[in-house]
Amino acid sequence: MNTHLLSLLTFLPVAGMVAILLIPRDKLNIIKITAAVATGIQLLLAIQLVAGFERGVRAMQFVEHLQWIPAFNIEYFIGVDGLSVPLVFLTALLSFIGVFASWNISKATKGYFALFLLLDMGMIGVFVSLDFFLFYIFWEVMLLPMYFLIGLWGGPKREYAAIKFFLYTLFGSVLMLLAMLALYFANEPHTFNMLILIENSDRLAQMTIWGLQASKVVFIALFIGFAIKVPVFPFHTWLPLAHVEAPTAISVILAGVLLKMGTYGILRISYPMLPDATLWFAGALAILGMINIIWGAMCALAQTDLKKLVAYSSINHMGYVLLGMAAIAGFGSNLAAAKTGLSGAYFQMFNHGTITAMLFLLVGVVYDRAHHRNIDGFGGLAVVTPVYAGITAFAFFAGLGLPAMSGFISEALCFLGAFPTYRTVTIISGLGILLNAAYFLRAYQKVYLGPLNEKYKDLEEINDRELFTLVPLMIIILFFGIYPAPFINLISSSVDQLIDWVQVGSQMVIR
């Protein structure tokens, strides 16, 4: 398959960005339509990718491989497997939806959409890169538009939030850079090619850094880099701030896609390239997942700002991903459990993307009308806006893991995968089932139920544009909740491949 589908997918937004930069700044509608067209075509391409992706194949597909900077053996090497396809699709979908969620941006519209499309490129780039250096470039490129999008178009404390986000991530990036270089130099000949780095995944295990096994040191450095993005406790405090300050569409992208890059990075890079360290660290990962679940839920219960609550729910939900990922350690005794856990983690990443996107869009709807998000400042909104309240109930129930919604299946798979290996941790994490229900229903009751707050008796019902952003997500959540097999089948071979890589790699180290 020698198409340039992936390059098109990645750089189409750049074309859109250039076009927008050429449009005069006062032609607002043309700017928005250009952004919508660019992301719309991208979404169609992503659908084509999903359709054309061959199931049951372990190898990378849609590969494009060119020399880029030969002096350092840096390549333009992109391709996808079952692990990246869903996230590419998710990115394209949320970018498209994000454009419509940004329709009312009135301040420096041109700059906003230009940056938005640049961000879009960075995200897709991260998910398709098979060269670590390229991956890193996209990773960093993404950071900048994000910084400005929060810092310029955000809420009252946007600058503080933006800088906090930037510093945090940059700190992680530095560690990631060092880890990347370590991998690069440990390999002979030096290379950033991920597949080769995976093949030689025993190199670092045989070296030492400051008397410690190099693979473990590098794993930790990489992990911190990725953990900040997820975010894993205790690197999570940028998230509530950034979310609260960011405009709606950016929160959607941030929670829906950016957080996934952390876990994607761990699975794409740390796991197969450092298999021995992965197994060494898996127990800690399970515990961190548990902390994320419980701590995130408890913080969510304490919030009075609806958006902050949703932000903490992300920390909580990403905890399930970590728990499922930790199941890898069980491959020796219970291969089915390891595969279940990893599939669950992957599925949960995707599902969290759609569910949290809905949640942020819905918070945006009420914020646009009431100009505040104080949970205690509403009451009885379901009386005046039944459709809006109904869709919110849908999203909240999806968030609390109700069966027939996709989130339930992925959470269940994460639990089932982790349980045989980490019983106590999984049982404690099980409390999350209860706490999720508590914080979502508590918020729902306060905002939407009870006697109507007279201040909002003329609150405007959700409009068609907002519905247009929400309905596709509802359909996806419901579809995969009822029939998850297509998703699981899509990723199945790649999960097998990943487990194989870790298994073979860790055995190589032992030998």
Next chain:
Amino acid sequence: MEGYTQYSLIILFLPLLSFVIQIFVGKRLPRKGDVIATGLVGITLLLSIAMFAMSFFIQKDPAFPYHPHFEWLTIGDFTIKLGFYLDNMTIVMLLMVAIISSMVHLYSIGYMEGDPRYSRYFGFLGLFTFSMNGIVLSNNFFMTYIFWELVGLSSYLLIGFWFEKKSASDAGKKAFIVNRVGDVGMWIGLMILFATLGTWSYVDVFESIHAGMLHGGLLTAAGILIFMGAVGKSAQFPLHIWLPDAMEGPTPVSALIHAATMVAAGVFLSLRIFPMLSVDAMTFIAIVGGITAFLAALIAITQNDIKKVLAYSTVSQLGYMILAVGTGAYVAGFFHLVTHAMFKASLFLGSGSVIHAMHHAYHKLHDHGRDPQDMRNMGALREKMPVTFWTFLISTLALSGVPLTSGFLSKDAILAGTLSYYHEHQSLLGLILVFFGFGAAFITAFYMFRLVYMTFFGKPADVKVQAHIHESPKTMTIPLMTLATLSTFIMFTLPKLNPFSDKGWFTTLIQAPEKVVEGLEHFNHEIMEGIHHAHSTAMMISVTVATLGILLATMLYFWKKWDAATWASKIPTLYKLSLNKFYIDEIYMNGIVLPFLKLCSIVGFIDMEIYDKYVIDGAARSMQKISDVAGIQLDYNFLDQTVIDGVGRLAKVSGSQIKKIQTGRLQNYLTYVMSAVILFFIIETIIKAV
């Protein structure tokens, strides 16, 4: 066999179709779709009757199980198969759900008339019926868990149907969260099962346990943990607190969900897992059931809200069923589940009829201050509402366990089981359970007749109100008459006609499945023997206590020979405990909920105001200082220029940067930063390489 599968599929999905129609187009349909919703559920009733007839006349085999299934999700060796488990219990349950659901649909046409969310109401009823049938039909634990949560959802939606009332939306939330407490336990139990046995299907799980793959303490733990789900759903002590609050929902909903079907799902699950329950797990279950039966009955004595009395009575009766499961009286437990569903639905619908009438009378008088559910505002309603009265009385007799009713037969069977349990074990626990069982039977008869006397007899509390009281419309009285008829003994003993023996179609079709736990091979046989011996003793005691209970209520509330208030003042502690539901809600609120919420706000505070502010921001500041001092390292220069500077004087520096961008240099700035980043990494690489 094929017929069973197809019928089951239609029975399962028609109510879902009703939900979808009602939610999307219900408002635009003629009569807001109530006819369609009721019609669809009516079809499921016909099909359920057909299935029952097939099983009763053709199959006749009490031990026939049939489980068609398909693969739903496969991950390597991990598979989830969904399918049906069709045996006589399933078929009887389906019939029962269909009867109650269609009666409640019909009744709601009258009861909910004029409600602004009329079509949505019928949609939710459909969603509930679908979910309930899912539990009934499921052949595996995973599917059961799915529908388990879905009935929780429909219960939440219907309890909080009048969500403008804060108490109603609070009750919905409470019900869902309390149920989730049980579900956490259930989920952990399911994880133990799956991790050990690698299958979800009931049949396979039991076979694996029979083969010894799971035994001893872990098996007991799994049994008790799964039973936790039933504790939540069937409102057993200590998770019973949500059910009385659930009375905030419309009364037909209370009849359908919170009396007859959903709350019985916990009992149903306990019966499904009956084969795998170890002796210790059964003891635990018996204790929970016994406490619930007795405690809830005590609370029901002093309640004045007609629905609250019935709610606590439901809790108490569910306790009976659970007690039956725990003592091994499988058939008795299921028998009581079915008979109770009929007479309790009838009682709730009857109370709804009364409330409906009271509400309208108050409405006519423009009186919105008085509570139409408070029995102290009622009295002498029997003359005005004869159909409601007579059906209510028949159902009350059934609930009190008076001969000639269905309740007499099933309650007697449970009490015989308890008695036989005591004979078998000769333990203090057995004695306590016997005391709880017969004690609760006495109290039940008492508080039910207290309710009947306060509501239907005596003098009217307010003559003006009395003048406006009318019997309810046909749509409401037909279900009442149907359900009252179904509360008579003959409905369960056919083709036999002995009112003192439960021998009949029910006991022919329903028989306890074999235990698969090691050492319990002869369990069912021994239980059957024991119950047989205890049967007549139990009957005598139970008739005696029921008579005493009724007599006492008559003395106090009909003949008024004694004064109830004087009695209450003689035992103030006990009276207050009962009136205040043993303060269990308050204990949870002050002992668990509020402290936990406090803890959450402390955690939230630590997270943002301490950890983030001092540790994270502090680390950033010290990094800035170090880099200032050291002043080396390319990356710190880069950091300094664009970011770190800002941390100290956040607003100022970044503000000015942002101003620069706003003045139109965004493109320049972007290009600059981007090239800086790329350049920086290339240089860094070169340095490291050298």
